[in-house]
Amino acid sequence: MTMNSPASLTALYETATTSESAELTHVQTAELMREVGLKCISFNGIPRTINCLNAFKASLPSSIASQLSTTPTRTPSPKNISDISSRGKGLWDSIYRPFEVKLYEKLADSHPDLPVHILHANYGALLSDPAGRTTGANLGRIGTSIVAIACLRAQTGVGPQVVSHVFGLRKALEDGTWEQDVEGEEGARWLAGEEGNDWILRSVDEIVEKISEGLGSNFAPGKANL
Template sequence: MSIPTALKTLLKLRGPNPLPNPGLEKLAPIFLTTLKEASAHKAENGWLAVATATFLAANSPSVVGDLYRFASHKMDCNGTAGSGSPTSVSLPSTEPFPLKERTRRAAQMREAGLKSVVFVGVPKVINSLAALTESLEDDVKAALTTIPHRTLLNESLGMEKVAARGHKLFESIYHPHTLKLLAKLGKYHPDFPGHIITYEYGSLLSDPVGWSSRAEAVINRALTSAVGVACLRASGGVGPQLTSHVYGLLKARDFGEELSEGDQWLASADGATWVLGVVDRLVDSLHVPDTLEQNGASQRSE
């Protein structure tokens, strides 16, 4: 069945395409600057998770691919990338990480992308994970697991235990307002609380028992909150939810997980402030070329 021409025309209207990609050469300096800031607090994993979620939520899938191309190469955080400059980055001229580390970083990015479903929806996640997959080298694609470990673990536990796990995570973010919030959601739709607790917080945002031994990369409690904050900040227009998840990030230290030094910093007031600021700068970097081009056109017309 073919789509009529008039309908095809309508489909091309009202911004159907993602944001244009400024290009890795223009993005590399902001990547390097923000990575250097994160490295000072041993929060490189947090930087990669936050940057992935930011570009996904901002609807710039091809930039997610460029983020991997950047992150898969060695940066000394002093303005150079291997033997070349990050501002000239065609990046094959720089030294890539060994296969194991490139695979771990790709796995972390796709895990952050998967958890972003809860905050920005399936369509953006599909497009960004597709772009990420296209950017991966063949050896990394071959090394990444194809087994749905999370699904299998959740199924083996049963939905009752998955829901209990989800309630624990939900409580850790929204306490002392948990019951009040769930009651309010139930007024919006009677299935809403159960769906959120079981299928979003339980099945996806929280990790199954034994997950760390199965997963190639873990987006833990602190990074999950950081991903949520990044998605909501980059999306805009959801102030109350953003505030709730900033509180959730600050409470991550009390969840009972062993956190690295970098993740502990992310869950501090300074770390949360950095996350918000880095998201703003990364989103702004997507619009700078358009602004410059428009200003140049305006000057030429004068």
């Protein structure tokens, strides 16, 4: 997603779904990949997600694409707006504690609406999984942190944010917010440990290297190609 490479999404899907696996598994994989793409908006911006998700949907077999959810799950309303904000604050606090208040105030010093938008529109409405959802896919606490790390690492130039989300991943184990995720405890602890952290970062670097054919990240090139 960060490399704006729809063809790589198709290759990833084909690698993750074998001909022997059940069709339901293929649908679940596609739903998970779409959810990852949506959450990438918080780190990469909207355009690359639009490009990649449009192309990804078009590349899927019609038998799979026709089974993907068409029900939106993040529509705000007077009844759920407080819950959305509460989920956002919970995720924010989990990732950034014990500096959650200090960071909020620092962002507000740059622009008073900056932390407001980040907390409510991103952490609340997008990055936290919708409550009670029965369609689509949930990434969970650990999966969401991995998305953040992967996007930011692939961008380059945002080292402090990469570090903060690596620590945010570790804190999911410390505060127990990982427990509703699909990962078992052994897998969660490995991902949040030194070895798992190193694997995530190295994997992102290797993927960027392969997609770019050695040229590196194209997220913010010195000269734009329109």
